[in-house]
Amino acid sequence: xxxxxxxxxxxxxxxFARQEESALEEAYAAYxxxxxxxxxxxxxxxxxxxxxxxxxxxAWRNAGRYDPGQRFTGWLFxxxxxxxxxxxxxRRHQVVDVESLRExxxxxxxxxVNRFADAxxxxxxxxxxxxxxxxVVEMTYFEDLSQREIAERLDVPVxxxxxxxxxxxxxxxxxxxxxxxxxxxxxxxx
Amino acid sequence: MNDHPDLVALLxxxxxxxxxxxxxxxxxACEECRQELADxxxxxxxxxxxxxxxxGTRTPGASTPVELPEVPPLELPDxxxxxxxxxxxxxxxxxxxxxxxxxVAVTNQLxxxxxxxxxxxxxxxxxxxEPVEGKGSGRVVMAEDPNRAxxxxxxxRDLPKTRGGQFYYVWLFNPATQKMLxxxxxxxxxxxxxxxxxxxxxxxxxxxxSLEDDDGDPGHSVTSVLRATYA
Numbered sequence: 085x086x087x088x089x090x091x092x093x094x095x096x097x098x099x100f101a102r103q104e105e106s107a108l109e110e111a112y113a114a115y116x117x118x119x120x121x122x123x124x125x126x127x128x129x130x131x132x133x134x135x136x137x138x139x140x141x142x143a144w145r146n147a148g149r150y151d152p153g154q155r156f157t158g159w160l161f162x163x164x165x166x167x168x169x170x171x172x173x174x175r176r177h178q179v180v181d182v183e184s185l186r187e188x189x190x191x192x193x194x195x196x197v198n199r200f201a202d203a204x205x206x207x208x209x210x211x212x213x214x215x216x217x218x219x220v221v222e223m224t225y226f227e228d229l230s231q232r233e234i235a236e237r238l239d240v241p242v243x244x245x246x247x248x249x250x251x252x253x254x255x256x257x258x259x260x261x262x263x264x265x266x267x268x269x270x271x272x273x274x
Numbered sequence: 275m276n277d278h279p280d281l282v283a284l285l286x287x288x289x290x291x292x293x294x295x296x297x298x299x300x301x302x303a304c305e306e307c308r309q310e311l312a313d314x315x316x317x318x319x320x321x322x323x324x325x326x327x328x329x330g331t332r333t334p335g336a337s338t339p340v341e342l343p344e345v346p347p348l349e350l351p352d353x354x355x356x357x358x359x360x361x362x363x364x365x366x367x368x369x370x371x372x373x374x375x376x377x378v379a380v381t382n383q384l385x386x387x388x389x390x391x392x393x394x395x396x397x398x399x400x401x402x403x404e405p406v407e408g409k410g411s412g413r414v415v416m417a418e419d420p421n422r423a424x425x426x427x428x429x430x431r432d433l434p435k436t437r438g439g440q441f442y443y444v445w446l447f448n449p450a451t452q453k454m455l456x457x458x459x460x461x462x463x464x465x466x467x468x469x470x471x472x473x474x475x476x477x478x479x480x481x482x483x484s485l486e487d488d489d490g491d492p493g494h495s496v497t498s499v500l501r502a503t504y505a
Contacts, residue, residue, distance in 0.1 A: 117345055137349060166496055206320050231283060246282065250310075253314050253318055254313040
């Protein structure tokens with residue numbers, strides 16, 4: 085088993101709660117792309133960037149109300165969810181996709197918030213992998229390339245790709261596990 | 275397949291049928307590989323779920339290339355004296371933090387039975403709070419303060435009693451930009467007074483009272499109960 089310090093995984097939320105300036109910058113770098121992907125799904129790409137900006141400004145303005153025992157991404161995506169609803173409601177004279185509204189509200193909306201928060205946590209964990217493992221994991225899962233294709237692109241033997249994919253995949257599980265344990269130790273339900 | 279098998283390829287379905295069977299036979303005899311398979315499956319499940327969420331596909335196993343969009347730099351509003359809509363890129367966060375403290379540092383005096391109601395001298399502007407849905411009403415009175423501030427007194431009447439863990443909250447709202455400024459808590463039938471810098475009052479046009487859950491979320495719950503337009 086690979087044992088990793090969970091500090092990196094939880095540091096952003098803790099420092100955000102303490103309103104440390106650098107935490108906003110790091111949170112934006114780590115999570116804004118996933119938040120943008122989430123809100124684009126509902127409000128469209130044209131308005132999504134503005135919703136992302138308002139989400140982070142809201143979060144920062146109210147950082148003192150964030151409980152570090154709560155999962156940071158869950159809190160952040162709940163804010164994004166509400167700002168997306170604001171945006172759809174403001175479209176009084178425009179056609180709003182009924183499916184989008186249905187998916188955004190109620191149980192489905194909550195489920196989607198949690199799924200994107202999960203995805204943001206995994207993306208953040210992937211970014212913490214050693215560079216040579218991160219590249220192979222991203223190509224494998226996010227670009228859907230075969231090991232032979234990755235070997236050709238990186239100009240390394242297929243065996244090297246296999247080893248990096250194996251180590252990176254297992255290490256990723258350990259990073260997420262460590263972050264989950266940290267959250268649970270704080271005694272707060274997700 | 276004499277060495278330990280490629281478990282990532284196994285989980286991703288990249289092996290031939292014959293190789294899959296060979297891996298199965300190997301796992302029967304190799305405790306080390308069984309443990310490794312369990313660890314690899316955890317990472318694989320996390321990555322596959324993420325790919326499905328971000329790629330928008332709902333079919334397990336049907337992976338879609340995931341490319342996260344580029345985001346523009348975060349911009350923070352600068353000091354109110356800099357003019358409306360003046361934004362600056364992230365980087366000078368310290369100044370912004372000071373601004374945030376300044377802009378939300380409104381004083382809130384909740385009406386209590388043992389405290390006299392706020393006296394509003396020479397009211398300059400008032401507006402009725404109308405129910406968004408259901409019952410309730412109220413009034414907003416705004417009076418100038420000597421210190422370049424506006425004393426905003428909000429009175430609510432006949433709102434439903436809140437359940438445990440809920441409360442009513444007063445906001446300023448700009449319908450054009452969707453920006454909201456949180457002011458403070460108010461009772462279902464009470465008065466609260468807020469001192470707001472006059473430079474901020476002009477940036478908003480609506481007073482909004484919302485029903486909030488005490489869930490730690492700092493944003494508006496999107497459940498507005500009363501609204502008044504004052505500009």
